[in-house]
Amino acid sequence: MSGPGAIRVAVVNDYEIVVAGVASLIAPYGDRVAVVELDTGVPVLSEVDVILYDTFGQVQGDGVDLEDLVHGSDARVAIFSWNTDANLVRRALERGASAYLSKGLSALAIVEALERVHRGETVIPDGPGPVEVVAGGWPGREHGLTAREAEVVALITQGLSNQEIADRSYLSINSVKTYIRTAYRKMGVGSRSQAVGWGVQHGFATRRTRVVRPEASGPDQR
Structure with a gap:
């Protein structure tokens, strides 16, 4: 159950299990972050505050088409990836991303980062190096x-x-x-x-689906 002031988030990736895994990860913090839309292979439909783009099986860094993601809205984009190479992060931010989040973050740290993004801050990984412990789900x-x-x-x-x-x-x-x-x-x-x-x-074929949750009825419902 989302809180009345919860940040509205859409989770985007081409794999249903991935977006579902991310949504489940932050679900305990629904009073702070409400996942109102899950999109696989389609643009975001709802009016949201932040789009959380999971890079699993997708283009990364400056290859991310931010304009296609935001689809003309004012939503900020947070990229969620295990690949946190400094040059990759820099290029993504230069293209307009508001955050580059490591999949090694805890659920609470992800929620806190999304809140910072919503406040207009730029969020980057705290330290260099590969991430071995990855949050969320994935096929296989x-x-x-x-x-x-x-x-x-x-x-x-x-x-x-x-x-x-x-x-x-x-x-x-x-x-x-x-x-x-x-x-x-x-x-x-x-x-x-x-x-x-x-x-x-075993679930590795991409699909085009959209799940809009009841919380997506509009900002006037917040």
């Missing part, structure tokens, strides 16, 4: 895939080559190959075509 998690392995599988399922995956995820080509090898073992597949088939069967 129940099969033992880590968030990074799952993202590589998602990009394979989308038809990207190893080099394209490296470019999209800002990983080295050797890191991509390592994630592929470890993911394949967990998936029980031995080829790219088998991996694509496994991905399609």
Whole structure:
């Protein structure tokens, strides 16, 4: 149940399990942050204060199309990613993002960051380095895939080559190959075509859906 002054948030990603996972993560703080819309592959429809863009399987940094995300609204954009490279963060902010949040944050820290964004602040990661503990959900998690392995599988399922995956995820080509090898073992597949088939069967195919919650009736209802 959202509070009367809760910040209105839309969670955006091309995977339903990802947006649902993020929404569930911050749901205990509904008196402060109300997730009013979940979007996979479609523009935000509701009038919201902040759009939380999860980069799982998506473009990152300055590749994010902020204009398409805000869809002509005044919403601020917070990018939610495990990849917090300083140059990537800088380029995203230069393009107009209001925040770049690490997936290593606790639910409370995410809520506090969204409140700061709503107040007009710019929020960036506190420190450098890779994030190993990732918040939220992702396809393949129940099969033992880590968030990074799952993202590589998602990009394979989308038809990207190893080099394209490296470019999209800002990983080295050797890191991509390592994630592929470890993911394949967990998936029980031995080829790219088998991996694509496994991905399609296990929630790695992107979809276009929108879920608008009752709280999205408009700012006059806050």
